[in-house]
Amino acid sequence: MTGRQYTADTITDDALDALHSELAELRAELAHAEALAADATEYHIPVPENGGTELLLRRQSLAHGTGWAATVRARGGGRAWTTEGWQESISALSVDRLFCWPNPATAVAEIRQALSATEQ
Missing domain, CATH: 1.20.5 (Single alpha-helices involved in coiled-coils or other helix-helix interfaces)
Structure with missing residues (x-):
């Protein structure tokens, strides 16, 4: 170009x-x-406006569904942003609660909004 x-x-x-x-x-x-x-099955997206937080988006195994999970790293396995709000220790969440977003764009928009709300 x-x-x-x-x-x-x-x-x-x-x-x-x-x-x-x-x-x-x-x-x-x-x-x-x-x-x-x-x-793509996973995206790592830096969010500099939130102090350098890195969003992790993961696609559910296509054999089990098409949802996307939106998480951030934290002690004890991380935190997931779900339709129910922040959920601690993503390893303990059920699959349907963790992979709750229909696509990566929705997951990014939702978790960015959640992160900006926690800053205020």
């Missing part, structure tokens, strides 16, 4: 060809990233 800025004065046939080529490259990169994301 060139990152070149185009204006009405610089749009020529060559510039349009370059833009089409760049767009095709970006679409290919996006398709590759989406394919990788579709196979």
Whole structure:
């Protein structure tokens, strides 16, 4: 990707060809990233606004469901953010309570909101 800025004065046939080529490259990169994301089973997401907390998102085994768990590391096995609120020691939670989010985007949004609420 060139990152070149185009204006009405610089749009020529060559510039349009370059833009089409760049767009095709970006679409290919996006398709590759989406394919990788579709196979992801775990994400580690830093949250610098919360003092460097790292979110751990894990997909449930596809043999048992499609839910996602949202956790943070803590003593005793960590804490999970569930539909019931924070749950201590994620190893003690039942599968349906732990893997309660339908997708990673929802899990991230919910746990970020929960973390920001605990800061106030």
